[in-house]
Amino acid sequence: MLSAARALVLSEIADAIVADPDVVRVGVDGPDGSGKTVLATELAAVLRDRGRPVVHLSIDDFHHVRAIRHRRGRDSPEGFWLDSYNYDRFRADVLEPFGPGGDRRYRPAAHDVRTDEVLTPEPRQAERNALLIVDGLFLHRDELAGAWDLSLFLDVPFTETARRMASRDGTPSDPGHPGMRRYVEGQRIYFTTCDPQRRAGAVIGNADPDHPVLTWSAGR
Template identity: 65%
Template sequence: MIGSVRRREVIGHIARRIPASDGGTCPRVAVDGPDGSGKSTFADELAAAVRSLGRTVVRVSLDDFHNPREVRYRLGRESPEGFWRDSFDYPRFRADVLEPFAPGGSRRYRPAAHDLATDAMLDPRPRTSPAGTVLIVDGLFLHRDEIVEAWDLSVFLDVPFGVTAKRMALRDGTNPDPEHPGMRRYVEAQRHYFRACSPQRRAGILIDNQDFGAPQIIRG
């Protein structure tokens, strides 16, 4: 249930911006933003709003396509460069999710490739979605060069590190100061992403999500 009137308005606006499923195509939608920006919640609420419009939705999270630990930490557990370069298995994500929902794709997808808690690689039974399904993906770095062209609509949740660090502290028990050495891996990787890919400019819709109850559309 989407809480405030303002939040419902913003979510509803984005839901209506998703392209029509002409000819049974499957629009692919990204919800990007730094750690702690509220991506998963936002994407879940967007999915509910799209379903309320009578459209079928598949929800996938890039968090289910991590690389195994031996790859993620090969540059060291505290390395921002490693977090940026090695966190996610983009080839598997493309093959299992993006390509099946591409124009002319099979719509036969796998929703996960890795269990972060156990570090086990997964090979779930494929699922087949109906023609015209809307794919909504949340995750970090979704405007990277490798996958930026895949999206029919993309959202970036713009939240300062001072706010996201406090949210992460409540959620994960990390330090609430974004400049603390324990936060360097995450914050510096995001800063690298911003410099390399300018996701705030690449996104079709830019949202100020500092206030969960009253997000503001900056562009789009």
């Protein structure tokens, strides 16, 4: 059950999306463990309740194969930042079909991270008025500039995201632990390089999921 404060934030975001006919592609960014998938799922449900069809995907289904992801070393923060995702496939299979003039025929995945298999599923046909919501890391990097009609960034400190990841994945709960270096330092490179909080259309303080804090960018 959603808290009243969380329901209010989701409703405000949905209001902004529905009110702007130019909003089709929505990105939900933030550190690993910040709650991106949960929030994207909840937002999709709110929008569907308002009669809008929604396609909800994750960029985690567009990883590179392990040989590329780990070519700089399995523990490399630079490798995590530079080599995690296949942006060419993501753009061709998802962003372009939902872009201006796109036919809404998309592929939901390009890679199975568990088996390391490259995937080429049959295209799916979304409705013409469908919204696209994508959750995942690094959605405000340069390769995705101009990809989002509206983007959100979930702001949660690493001390909290590491705790959540430990509960979810069994990883160390201390963000300073050597086993977390690849992920924490890779995301710090992203923050320094791309300043996603500035690029996002709105920032959501999600350290307390029951009391999120929504701040719209000055440009909206």
